[in-house]
Every structure is written in structure tokens, then in C-alpha cells.
């Protein structure tokens with residue numbers, strides 16, 4: 117494996133207290149290497165997003181350790197400079213970028229803001245970088261001048277990806293980032309993400325419930341259930357010959373030619 121960029125050890129998150137305590141993430145350990153793409157799959161509520169939120173500091177771990185680029189990120193950053201450094205190192209793209217884009221800002225202004233924040237660039241440098249980012253994700257001049265409401269879902273997701281890349285991060289977490297897009301747009305965005313990774317060496321943590329997406333864009337995969345890792349390994353090996361009954365169930369639940377829904381065992385069968 118390449119040099120580790122994110123290392124999680126026995127990461128745990130318990131929401132609530134006493135009788136109301138619920139363990140959302142239960143002792144998750146994983147390593148993401150520089151330039152690698154790691155998938156986290158599992159059904160709704162299995163703890164995928166909570167794991168991601170702990171990495172970017174949106175949730176505080178109850179136990180365990182987070183190390184990013186060799187620095188301990190388990191505790192929240194106290195100083196502004198440290199918060200900014202962390203924000204620059206790991207970026208996240210959510211399923212619905214509309215909620216996280218400022219409706220009053222043009223796309224160009226939105227990207228320029230991030231470039232200035234992280235690099236303090238001059239106007240000319242910022243404009244040049246915004247142009248590069250737009251080229252990278254395939255946004256044209258008209259789209260750069262538009263506000264988010266005038267863009268399609270796929271175009272907005274390109275903006276969200278460009279904004280994440282504007283910080284020149286080592287890691288981008290993609291949390292169901294292509295789930296809301298129709299199949300052809302999804303394929304375009306996945307190809308784009310693949311090209312960007314090859315050219316820039318960025319690492320992806322790819323959170324999804326969609327095994328077809330995992331197969332297309334990840335090198336290795338982790339399968340989560342009830343907050344725990346039930347299986348992990350190289351993506352092709354896990355998907356072609358799953359060892360865990362839950363992974364088999366996930367795989368067999370995906371419709372494909374000749375698929376027989378009646379052959380998928382009931383959930384209880386995997387307990």
C-alpha cells in the first residue's frame with residue numbers, strides 16, 4: 117500500500133446516554149493510502165456518514181483515534197490556523213450540493229472564495245485558478261457566471277467537486293455524491309473523478325450504498341453493518357467472492373439481467 121494518509125483506529129461514536137445510548141460507529145479501523153480510492157458500503161444507518169463526519173470534525177469521536185497525514189485529529193482543532201489546515205487537507209462532497217452552495221453567489225465567486233481563503237491569491241491568480249478548476253470539471257463560461265438555481269443537478273455536483281478541489285486537498289470524501297444523479301450523468305461524474313485522481317494523486321473515501329459505483333471507482337472496499345466492519349479487501353475480490361453473508365445479501369440485492377428478487381434471502385437470514 118502507498119503511504120497512509122488517513123488512519124482510523126477503533127473509531128467509535130455513541131449518540132445519547134444511558135438507556136438512550138445508541139452506538140452508530142463501533143470500533144472502525146481503516147487505512148486510506150495516498151492516491152487510493154476506498155469505498156465504504158452498507159445499508160442506511162450502518163454508520164457510514166457518521167464515520168465521515170468524525171474525520172472532518174463534524175462529529176466528535178466517543179473513542180478511538182483519527183490520524184491524518186501523520187497528525188492526530190481525534191480532538192477538535194482549537195486554533196483557527198489548525199482548523200483551516202484540516203479543512204484544506206480533507207474536503208467533503210455531499211449528495212445534494214444545492215444546500216451547501218450559496219444561492220446568491222455565482223459559481224465563479226464561490227470557487228474564488230475558496231481559492232482566496234486557502235491561498236490568499238491575488239485577483240489575477242485567483243481568476244486563473246478558477247478557470248483551471250472549471251476546465252478540470254467541465255464547466256463553461258456561462259455556467260461559471262450562473263447562480264446554482266440555474267444549473268442542473270449534474271452541473272451543481274461538478275461545482276461541488278471543483279469547490280472541494282479548490283483547496284488542493286489530499287483527501288476528498290464523497291458521501292453519496294452521485295446517488296441523486298441519473299445514470300448517464302453519474303457515469304460522467306465517476307469518469308471525471310477517476311481522471312482527477314489519476315492526474316492529481318488525490319485520495320477518495322467513497323461512501324455509497326451502490327455497489328456498481330464501488331466497483332467502478334474504488335480499489336478497496338469496507339462493508340459496514342450496524343456500525344461495524346463486517347468485511348474488507350480489494351474491491352473485485354469482495355464483490356466477486358464475498359465471504360460475509362451480509363455482503364452477499366447486499367450484492368444479491370442489486371437488480372441485474374436475470375435477477376430473481378425471490379432468491380434474495382430475507383434480512384433475518386443473515387443475522
Ligand SMILES: Nc1ncnc2c1ncn2[C@@H]1O[C@H](COP(=O)(O)OP(=O)(O)OP(=O)(O)O)[C@@H](O)[C@H]1O
Nearest residue numbers: 131132140158159160161162163164165166167325
Ligand atoms: N446526530 C445524531 N444523533 C443521534 N443519532 C444519530 C445522529 N446521527 C446519526 N445517528 C444514528 O447513527 C446511525 C448511523 O447513521 P449514519 O448516518 O452514519 O448511517 P449511514 O450508513 O450513513 O446511513 P445513510 O446511508 O442513510 O446516510 C443511525 O442509526 C442514525 O440514526
